[in-house]
Amino acid sequence: MEKITTHTGIGVPLRQSNVDTDQIIPAVYLKRITRTGFEDALFAGWRKDSSFILNQEPFSSGSVLVAGPDFGTGSSREHAVWALKDYGFKAVLSSRFADIFRGNSGKQGLVAAEVAQGDIELIWKEIENHPGTEITVNLESRTVTCGSIIAPFEIDDYTRWRLMEGLDDIGLTLQHEEAITEFELQRPAFKPTTLPAKYS
Amino acid sequence: MAAHQAAQTLAEKVWNAHVVRKGEGAGAARQPDLIYIDLHLVHEVTSPQAFEGLRLAGRKLRRPDLTIATEDHNTPTLEIDKPIADLTSRTQIETLRKNCAEFGVRLHSLGDKEQGIVHVVGPQLGLTQPGMTVVCGDSHTSTHGAFGALAFGIGTSEVEHVMATQSLSLKPFKTMAINVEGTLKPGVTAKDIILAVIAKIGTGGGQGFVLEYRGSAIRALSMDARMTICNMSIEAGARAGMIAPDAITYEYINGRPHAPQGADWDAAVAEWDTLSTDEGAHFDAEVFLNADELEPFVTWGTNPGQGVSLSAKVPAPEDFEDENARAACERALSYMGLEAGTPMKEIRVDTVFLGSCTNSRMEDLRAAAAIIQGREKDPDIRMIVVPGSARVRLEAEAAGLDKIFTDFGAEWRFAGCSMCLGMNPDQLAEGERCASTSNRNFEGRQGKGGRTHLVSPVVAAATAIRGTLSSPSDLVAVSADTNAA
Numbered sequence: 114m115e116k117i118t119t120h121t122g123i124g125v126p127l128r129q130s131n132v133d134t135d136q137i138i139p140a141v142y143l144k145r146i147t148r149t150g151f152e153d154a155l156f157a158g159w160r161k162d163s164s165f166i167l168n169q170e171p172f173s174s175g176s177v178l179v180a181g182p183d184f185g186t187g188s189s190r191e192h193a194v195w196a197l198k199d200y201g202f203k204a205v206l207s208s209r210f211a212d213i214f215r216g217n218s219g220k221q222g223l224v225a226a227e228v229a230q231g232d233i234e235l236i237w238k239e240i241e242n243h244p245g246t247e248i249t250v251n252l253e254s255r256t257v258t259c260g261s262i263i264a265p266f267e268i269d270d271y272t273r274w275r276l277m278e279g280l281d282d283i284g285l286t287l288q289h290e291e292a293i294t295e296f297e298l299q300r301p302a303f304k305p306t307t308l309p310a311k312y313s
Numbered sequence: 314m315a316a317h318q319a320a321q322t323l324a325e326k327v328w329n330a331h332v333v334r335k336g337e338g339a340g341a342a343r344q345p346d347l348i349y350i351d352l353h354l355v356h357e358v359t360s361p362q363a364f365e366g367l368r369l370a371g372r373k374l375r376r377p378d379l380t381i382a383t384e385d386h387n388t389p390t391l392e393i394d395k396p397i398a399d400l401t402s403r404t405q406i407e408t409l410r411k412n413c414a415e416f417g418v419r420l421h422s423l424g425d426k427e428q429g430i431v432h433v434v435g436p437q438l439g440l441t442q443p444g445m446t447v448v449c450g451d452s453h454t455s456t457h458g459a460f461g462a463l464a465f466g467i468g469t470s471e472v473e474h475v476m477a478t479q480s481l482s483l484k485p486f487k488t489m490a491i492n493v494e495g496t497l498k499p500g501v502t503a504k505d506i507i508l509a510v511i512a513k514i515g516t517g518g519g520q521g522f523v524l525e526y527r528g529s530a531i532r533a534l535s536m537d538a539r540m541t542i543c544n545m546s547i548e549a550g551a552r553a554g555m556i557a558p559d560a561i562t563y564e565y566i567n568g569r570p571h572a573p574q575g576a577d578w579d580a581a582v583a584e585w586d587t588l589s590t591d592e593g594a595h596f597d598a599e600v601f602l603n604a605d606e607l608e609p610f611v612t613w614g615t616n617p618g619q620g621v622s623l624s625a626k627v628p629a630p631e632d633f634e635d636e637n638a639r640a641a642c643e644r645a646l647s648y649m650g651l652e653a654g655t656p657m658k659e660i661r662v663d664t665v666f667l668g669s670c671t672n673s674r675m676e677d678l679r680a681a682a683a684i685i686q687g688r689e690k691d692p693d694i695r696m697i698v699v700p701g702s703a704r705v706r707l708e709a710e711a712a713g714l715d716k717i718f719t720d721f722g723a724e725w726r727f728a729g730c731s732m733c734l735g736m737n738p739d740q741l742a743e744g745e746r747c748a749s750t751s752n753r754n755f756e757g758r759q760g761k762g763g764r765t766h767l768v769s770p771v772v773a774a775a776t777a778i779r780g781t782l783s784s785p786s787d788l789v790a791v792s793a794d795t796n797a798a
Contacts, residue, residue, distance in 0.1 A: 129644070
């Protein structure tokens with residue numbers, strides 16, 4: 114994973130709450146077996162509407178999405194994060210993220226920054242009144258800057274550290290492989306195994 | 314969840330029994346715990362990139378014997394003996410078959426007797442048991458919490474992580490008790506309980522929490538019904554929902570193919586008996602619901618929290634104080650083609666879908682069949698019945714349910730996720746309105762432009778008869794003679 118400390122890019126206002134992962138990427142796009150190439154699938158349903166924010170300049174080249182509360186609810190599909198990243202987004206700001214979406218973002222280097230709803234409203238006004246205004250997301254200071262607005266954001270320490278160091282989760286865990294093996298030796302014998310397969 | 318508390322909740326007990334390595338530090342700076350995973354369920358949609366990741370890194374799948382795969386999301390429910398027509402879908406299915414063969418994973422393919430929706434298959438084989446940690450690249454993994462397992466959905470990166478390490482790095486959850494006391498009225502079901510819970514706490518209310526459903530109304534439920542409740546924990550924002558195991562749980566598991574046997578059974582039950590939440594254990598939040606007052610519940614909007622009693626009316630944006638909720642209502646009414654103030658029971662639907670990991674088990678099919686038997690379908694309604702697994706389909710056929718459905722004019726399909734998410738050909742057309750026993754009423758979820766009302770199986774059945782959203786109590790009684798015929 115690429116290291117990220119700060120990112121600056123055009124802010125895109127998405128004035129909507131409960132943006133679920135079916136909206137971020139509809140299920141028909143989940144048939145692909147690759148991890149990249151989902152840029153066309155991002156908000157595919159909404160992008161058919163010419164008034165949708167990503168169909169407007171300069172927002173179409175935005176990289177910081179500013180959304181309403183409860184972003185990324187619903188399906189666990191990591192494709193939602195891949196689609197946002199493939200389109201060019203590096204960060205999403207919302208006052209509340211769904212747990213699985215937040216986790217998936219952290220694994221893929223997309224910054225999910227939890228910003229208070231009051232600050233989101235200020236940022237919305239700023240980037241709507243001055244389209245093309247850039248937003249800086251700074252992981253080190255945990256702040257977002259947009260025009261004269263400087264707002265703090267929350268992100269858990271572990272995810273922040275991994276993003277800033279660009280660390281691979283599996284590699285980190287495998288450093289503790291002995292502990293896993295030890296744990297396995299102590300598992301109760303009655304716990305089920307899928308193999309050999311048994312049938313009724 | 315603090316370890317070593319004197320009194321612990323069910324979720325804390327299961328968590329603490331699976332800590333491979335405790336995270337260092339304290340407070341916000343605390344690292345995640347490394348948690349062991351007892352069972353990993355795999356399907357075709359969220360796994361290909363994870364298998365590919367293992368291959369690229371030259372890693373093995375650590376425990377094929379704790380992993381099981383099935384084909385469900387993308388599979389057709391008609392003509393399953395023919396090659397899948399959609400090439401991209403076929404490639405995805407073939408990729409799963411190739412991956413499972415290469416990494417030694419047990420797979421139940423389309424046409425196999427144990428194929429079906431991953432969350433129906435696990436419990437049915439007896440692989441889901443109390444006190445386990447269960448994960449799957451699917452948010453409805455919360456279903457397995459009905460057994461007192463800690464079960465939750467994960468993304469593809471985590472799927473790969475579990476494949477490689479049989480563990481996950483996780484921050485401890487908070488705990489929330491959902492207390493449901495009392496007795497459900499006839500025609501009110503587990504689905505109505507969970508829809509009412511979601512409407513009460515909201516789609517974000519459970520974020521960061523494991524929910525534990527408790528109280529006399531929960532204890533009275535069968536395993537099929539408990540699975541319906543835990544299934545939709547994610548719709549309340551919670552990654553997992555749990556119910557403490559009891560005699561009903563044990564009876565369900567006993568004798569299933571992978572249930573413990575002999576001395577193992579005794580050891581397992583002794584362990585399972587210790588799992589319920591201790592007297593005086595602390596929950597971070599509590600919610601109370603009176604089962605006596607519940608009515609059949611239905612959604613009117615485009616998120617599962619936008620629901621009301623079936624006897625209520627479509628709300629108006631002005632009914633909401635919160636600005637975001639008001640805007641969401643306005644948008645939902647426009648998408649759903651509804652006018653505020655319309656009685657829910659006057660809403661006419663085009664399609665009735667009985668299926669999904671929420672409501673596709675034997676009890677669901679039986680309940681719907683009991684309503685439609687001896688009655689006539691509204692001629693303009695299309696009804697599709699999709700059993701949760703090939704085995705449920707076989708059992709239903711042995712019980713004669715398929716005949717009740719087809720005599721009624723419903724389509725009797727093969728098992729899979731089907732119209733719940735509209736990945737396979739089973740989709741709503743633009744503007745089509747559906748009473749659906751599934752779990753999500755998002756815009757376009759069941760097909761682009763499709764409009765979804767979430768309902769219980771008995772409301773789905775009554776709706777198929779009357780053509781408008783209906784409760785079983787709205788139906789004219791069928792004479793005993795007709796019903797027997």
